[in-house]
Amino acid sequence: MKRKKLILIGGGGHCKSCIDVIEQNNQFDIMGILDHENLFGTDVLGYKVIGSDIDIPKYVNLSYSFMIAVGQIRSSTVRQRVFNELSKYNADIATIVSPRAYVSKHAVIGRGTIIMHNVIVNSSAIVGANCILNTGSNIEHDTVIGNHSHISTFAVINGDCKIGEGVFIGSNATISNNIHLGNNIVIGTGSVVVKNIKAQGVYVGNPALKLKI
Structure with a gap:
């Protein structure tokens, strides 16, 4: 089965845990991470931060899948906002x-x-x-x-x-x-x-x- 190309949104600690699961899941190739501009060019476990939320439409047009890798402790507000943004563009949001x-x-x-x-x-x-x-x-x-x-x-x-x-x-x-x-x-x-x-x-x-x- 062909592996899907995947973009992660959020490059913090939870992202590292997500990467470990995704690598073992063996269904996706991680193409990069979207995060804040000041993190552009940095990497998380070998995967580069290649853009921010404003780049979502570009990767939707490339038929990439997405995973929200933002953690949640006291509030789900950020995760909900990103989910709604992806849904607005009819993005493929991966279940992993x-x-x-x-x-x-x-x-x-x-x-x-x-x-x-x-x-x-x-x-x-x-x-x-x-x-x-x-x-x-x-x-x-x-x-x-x-x-x-x-x-x-x-x-x-x-x-x-x-x-x-x-x-x-x-x-x-x-x-x-x-x-x-x-x-x-x-x-x-x-x-x-x-x-x-x-x-x-x-x-x-x-x-x-x-x-x-």
């Missing part, structure tokens, strides 16, 4: 799955999502567009994850959960069975969620409570 991940044949994975090493996505789970399922995270049966969400390293989302859009779930956090989380919620590292959460905010602890900022 590590060969070291397990994704059930009965699961659904959205456009532009990346699934990192040692992730588990179990039967009848639905993962939205432009999500990050980071290293070692576990998405159990019948769980739905909204667009633009980031499930961080070794987080566990148990069965029948509904996770909103733009949600960040921190490393080693646990979401109990049948929990519903609203949009743009942040769950802190190691936190345990045992009740539904609707209001936006940062939630930490065991059980997870809203952090007063």
Whole structure:
């Protein structure tokens, strides 16, 4: 099968993790990275920064695919903006799955999502567009994850959960069975969620409570 030519958008730390997965995925040739002008000519793991967001139309016209390699900690705003920009040009936004991940044949994975090493996505789970399922995270049966969400390293989302859009779930956090989380919620590292959460905010602890900022 012919490998597709791929442009990465964002050249930070998350980009390095994406590159490692893409190289092992063996479906894409990385042609370069788009980032800020002051980074032009620099490289990330041997791949050059060759332009910025304004160059997206040029590479769309060349029929290149794209991967959003911008990370997400407190907000998905940048990832959403880039995703919408790519969609405006009808760009091919790649969905990438590590060969070291397990994704059930009965699961659904959205456009532009990346699934990192040692992730588990179990039967009848639905993962939205432009999500990050980071290293070692576990998405159990019948769980739905909204667009633009980031499930961080070794987080566990148990069965029948509904996770909103733009949600960040921190490393080693646990979401109990049948929990519903609203949009743009942040769950802190190691936190345990045992009740539904609707209001936006940062939630930490065991059980997870809203952090007063």
